[in-house]
Amino acid sequence: MAKAKTQYVCSECGASSPKWVGQCPDCGAWNSLSETTAMSIRPARGGGMSGTAGLTGNRVLRLDEVQLQDEPRAATGMTEIDRVLGGGIVPGAVVLIGGDPGIGKSTLLLQMLAQVQNHLPTLYVTGEESLSQVHLRARRLGLPRLDLPVLAETGVEPILAQLEALKPGLVVIDSIQTLYTDSLDSAPGSVSQLRECAAQLVRYAKSRQVAVMLVGHVTKEGAIAGPRVLEHMVDTVLYFEQDPGSRFRLIRAVKNRFGAVNELGVFAMTDAGLKEVSNPSALFLSRHGAPVPGSVVTVTRQGSRPLLVEVQALVDQSLIGNPRRVSLGLEGNRLNMLIAVLHRHGGISLADQDVFVNVVGGMRIQETAADLPLLLAALSSLRNRPLPEDCIAFGEVGLAGEVRPVAAGEERLIEAAKHGFKRAIVPEANKPRRGAKLDIEVHAVSRLQEALDLF
Numbered sequence: 001m002a003k004a005k006t007q008y009v010c011s012e013c014g015a016s017s018p019k020w021v022g023q024c025p026d027c028g029a030w031n032s033l034s035e036t037t038a039m040s041i042r043p044a045r046g047g048g049m050s051g052t053a054g055l056t057g058n059r060v061l062r063l064d065e066v067q068l069q070d071e072p073r074a075a076t077g078m079t080e081i082d083r084v085l086g087g088g089i090v091p092g093a094v095v096l097i098g099g100d101p102g103i104g105k106s107t108l109l110l111q112m113l114a115q116v117q118n119h120l121p122t123l124y125v126t127g128e129e130s131l132s133q134v135h136l137r138a139r140r141l142g143l144p145r146l147d148l149p150v151l152a153e154t155g156v157e158p159i160l161a162q163l164e165a166l167k168p169g170l171v172v173i174d175s176i177q178t179l180y181t182d183s184l185d186s187a188p189g190s191v192s193q194l195r196e197c198a199a200q201l202v203r204y205a206k207s208r209q210v211a212v213m214l215v216g217h218v219t220k221e222g223a224i225a226g227p228r229v230l231e232h233m234v235d236t237v238l239y240f241e242q243d244p245g246s247r248f249r250l251i252r253a254v255k256n257r258f259g260a261v262n263e264l265g266v267f268a269m270t271d272a273g274l275k276e277v278s279n280p281s282a283l284f285l286s287r288h289g290a291p292v293p294g295s296v297v298t299v300t301r302q303g304s305r306p307l308l309v310e311v312q313a314l315v316d317q318s319l320i321g322n323p324r325r326v327s328l329g330l331e332g333n334r335l336n337m338l339i340a341v342l343h344r345h346g347g348i349s350l351a352d353q354d355v356f357v358n359v360v361g362g363m364r365i366q367e368t369a370a371d372l373p374l375l376l377a378a379l380s381s382l383r384n385r386p387l388p389e390d391c392i393a394f395g396e397v398g399l400a401g402e403v404r405p406v407a408a409g410e411e412r413l414i415e416a417a418k419h420g421f422k423r424a425i426v427p428e429a430n431k432p433r434r435g436a437k438l439d440i441e442v443h444a445v446s447r448l449q450e451a452l453d454l455f
Contacts, residue, residue, distance in 0.1 A: 008033040009191040014227035036186040074169065077115025080266060080276045083305070084238060084251050086259015089170060091209040093258060094202050096231065098216040098224040099240025104249055105215050107141065108267070108274050109172050114143040120169040127154040127178030141273040154188065156181045156197045160204055168210065173201065175215035177225060194226040202233050231255065243362025248283060249274060253303070263303030281308040281419060284361035291389045294381030297421070298373040298394045299412035300365050306408065306415040308392070310360040311370060313377035318354045329359025330370060338397060342375055345401030345448050353382065368396035369406040372425065372451060379452060387455055392416045393425040401448045405429035413438050425451055
């Protein structure tokens with residue numbers, strides 16, 4: 001019998017310690033060590049699944065000697081997922097998708113497997129539901145085919161044995177927190193179990209060139225539960241997001257070794273499951289009957305996709321000594337900075353005004369292109385003077401009052417022209433080059449005051 005021993009494992013980085021300490025000696029996190037019981041003797045990891053070194057015969061190769069396999073990406077049948085993944089499923093890739101309970105992770109992956117099964121063998125492994133529950137969901141969704149291979153199992157070793165027998169091209173594990181390995185005595189979901197189970201699945205995916213998608217639970221803070229090493233081990237990390245009270249779902253890539261990060265996929269939850277949204281810009285634009293003060297449309301960029309979003313601002317006389325600054329969808333510290341720039345270089349003081357800023361549709365803008373539209377929306381609300389409804393704006397505002405360029409300015413203008421906008425306020429450096437045929441009137445500005453003088 002192997003002798004069990006007690007270890008204290010950090011929930012942040014996965015480092016182990018023989019005794020409990022208040023601060024992790026590796027990552028410095030406080031009160032993150034938890035007690036686990038592990039086996040002192042573990043099975044040897046040998047053969048072709050011992051890591052990438054075993055795949056090359058344990059010899060050093062030059063980079064130009066590596067044999068590249070010309071295996072095209074496999075389409076999932078869902079355009080939004082293909083976009084977020086960088087073009088489709090890569091053989092041997094491991095994808096981790098996390099989201100709040102009930103947001104639709106299992107529903108989306110089941111719908112995807114029904115599409116992929118037409119050209120690629122698949123396997124759906126569930127550790128949280130019975131097979132009858134999965135069947136009921138599939139019938140409720142009205143999937144085009146119900147002959148999907150499914151397996152209800154939580155042991156990693158039996159799962160790997162089934163994979164060796166079936167040899168699927170795509171495997172979905174729902175979820176990684178329910179799996180356990182016989183080589184450890186700790187409970188499923190513990191740091192050591194998560195790390196070891198994920199390591200075995202990653203080794204299998206790389207050695208057999210099988211794509212694996214792992215469903216991960218999230219904490220109350222919204223991060224994927226378990227050690228951060230779990231996100232380092234996989235190739236792609238996707239987050240499933242939802243604006244409270246909205247039926248729309250967003251899939252965002254925060255890590256992708258085979259594509260661009262911060263790509264965004266948009267879905268709508270319906271009675272028949274998740275449906276793709278072909279024109280996501282329409283979600284984030286309010287349809288006003290007439291121009292209203294405090295509303296400016298901008299073009300943000302999510303990965304490689306330009307999206308039109310509406311930035312709204314409400315400026316009102318403050319009834320308290322310390323005016324409020326509330327920002328939803330934009331960084332609050334940047335709002336305070338831009339208000340100071342507006343006072344210093346625009347001559348407009350909001351010191352006695354409450355300022356509320358919101359991005360329509362629950363979108364979060366993390367780039368600086370929203371600086372200029374935010375200030376224009378605040379000025380429009382303060383003066384109760386609406387901007388023309390066919391006008392868009394984007395640009396970064398610096399502390400010296402300059403309007404700085406942003407990436408992909410011409411692509412943003414093309415996207416705005418497609419949606420019927422006729423005028424645009426852009427940085428001078430983002431002015432279209434000569435010869436570019438754009439059906440939109442461009443006002444290029446280099447200083448904040450120039451933009452304010454336009455309206």
